[in-house]
Amino acid sequence: MSNDLEFLRHPLSGVDRDDLQRALISVGQSAADAFPKLIDDILGHLKACSPLYVLSTMASWGLKASVSEAGASPTSIMSNIQQHQVELLQALAMTLPPGDWGRGPSDPHRLTEIMDAIGKATDAFHHRRYLAMEQEHNPEERFIIGLQERMRVHTQVVRNWGYFSDVVQISTELYGALDNEFEAHHGFSPTDLIAVSRDLVKIIETRNSDRYQRLTKVFRGRTIAQFVKLYFKYFPELEGTPEEAMRAFPPSATLEQVKLTVLAHSDLKLLGIYTAPVAELATMSGRSEATVRKILQTVSMKPGSLMGQDFEHFFMGNPIWTAPLIDFGGEFLSAIPQSIFSHIHPMMRELFEAAGLKEQLERRRAEYLEWKLTQIVALTLPTARLIPSKKWQLDGVEYETDLIAVLDRVIMLFEAKSAALTPAGLRGAPERVRRHVRDLIVDPSVQSQRLTSVIWKAKEGDAGALEITNALGLDVTNVDTITRVSVTLDDFSVLSTAERELKEAGWVPADLPLAHTLNIADFGCVADLLSEPLFFIHYLSERSRIQKVTEILGDELDYLGLYLKTGFNLGGLEKGEYLVAISGMSGPIDHYYTSRDAGVAVPQPRPRMHPYFSKLLTELESRSFESWTTAGLDILRSASFDEQRQAVKGTERLRKSVQKNFRDPKHECCMVIIPPAGREAVLMFYVYNQAGAFKRDDTVSQLATEVLEQHGQPRCTVVGRKIEDWDRPYQFVIIASPRKEEVSA
Known part of the structure; x- marks a missing residue:
């Protein structure tokens, strides 16, 4: 690979x-x-x-x-x-x-x-x-x-639990619903705080950008005189004249020395750039100056506020995280205004608890996460049937699944967990971390695995299981794929990706297949970049599998970057013999979203696919015949980009061979791709011409039976291509199993 x-x-x-x-x-x-x-x-x-x-x-x-x-x-x-x-x-x-x-x-x-x-x-x-x-x-x-x-x-x-505009949107949607109760205590609402903080970031970024642009023009100067004159030209607020400034330099001064001096002089203005402008913020945000000042005071500390505190705690529980501004004499230094959004959840938690609204906040977090999850899934799978917040019983115990999505032969089970990571958990206190693992990773995985088992039993005809699935409105007769996903508000990726270690330590039952866990912002990115249903479903199903078979160090967007590059067809790496660090694989994703937030349009990262395979998948979705999702997932699981290229070359060779040798009863007409272990299906490309069309079904049936017997897979997906209609990505698709065949024209 x-x-x-x-x-x-x-x-x-x-x-x-x-x-x-x-x-x-x-x-x-x-x-x-x-x-x-x-x-x-x-x-x-x-x-x-x-x-x-x-x-x-x-x-x-x-x-x-x-x-x-x-x-x-x-x-x-x-x-x-x-x-x-x-x-x-x-x-x-x-x-x-x-x-x-x-x-x-x-x-x-x-x-x-x-x-x-x-x-x-x-x-x-x-x-x-x-x-x-x-x-x-x-x-x-x-x-x-x-x-x-x-x-x-x-x-x-790690500071970014989401990209800036996404964090602002999620925070506004989440906390804005409690504006009135919050404002009654604090004198401003969460929406006010978020809007003012957003505009503070923008103002400081604009000031910095303007400064850098002017300095860039100044540094075009090729002589001392030209350089100093440009400095005064592009910084007209300077006092004095260029001639007076040049006389201050000794005759022996070099251009490089002058540049360093001018740069240090321009840095003296940085304090003004990073001082929050109350009046400008009020105008930009549409709030009163009194409201803006109250907000800035709330997220500020005064010099000396941390006197006597243990420096050790600043590394794992820095008080600056919830009060990142400095109040110096009624003005506010905001060197790190983006820190407000990096730590918006703990900041809001403190403010809501101070207002006596802890329970209301917890309810709102749960309601919002389920709503946002459903909204994203509905946009990404527009033709799926969604079943939200469905209760069901097993052995006299009532359970609830937060969201079920059904698309063709795929059932997706989603659990939404809104609990927050506590400061003790952030510091890694063992018992607190163990509790978080249980509540936010193990319990939702047990829940979705429980229903998964019920669905498979129902498909096999178990009466009790069928009663449950019928009550849920699920027709499980032809289910081929069940995908389990847990979505959180806070970022637990550092915990959820340590599946092997969690099981070795006994924190997770050894026989429990953990569901894929990711936060809502990352889930939104996955849905945005993988907006075609097949890619979206494939990523979420394979993401869980890859986590089990390979030790990988990286956050969710690194995994997404790896998927865009490889489709999670990792060949020998899936043997689990190596510990692989993928930090940095999110680079193209970061570039796309940070550029978007900066107002620059760049191409959206896409899964790396051979054009023929892309066309094949698009045609499958366009026709949407029964079992199209199964065929599409089998194709995606079958080959990496390089293997796709080899497959296309192979079908071209078959086309030429069939054209030349079709009269020979034993002529070569098919190519089989055997994917790595862990996949359910083999993929076969069958090439024929019009003269052989009358016997294609019998031939394909025989070939598929031989392949299934030889390789022991439960399914063989066959893509048929007709020489006379070669521009079409396929003429038919057959999904064959030891029990039956299903054909799409």
């Missing part, structure tokens, strides 16, 4: 395990020794220069990506700075009393030292955990330690 994927062996994979453990323990000890000093160094810098200037400069150069006609850049201008590091720096600054804050801007050298120290501090925090390897642990303890580390890294580093 190639799929144009590049696989690199991890440089440590061949190192002796004991030697590696000793080395990591040594790294952990060094990190533990260095950590306190790194924190002290950072605090020392913040006492020497204004944290407001430092935060503004780091945010401007480290958290902003460039946007061009080609779309948004995947990296920021200063790629070694990430949002979680700026959040940590801000929290450290808030531990200092206001009197200890530095008063002036930072010079470039000191700023470099701060950025270096904050990066090393975040690394050291995690590396210290290697010291836990010195102790002996049983399998469950080793799993807990490993899972805790994945939780810690995910919590500290």
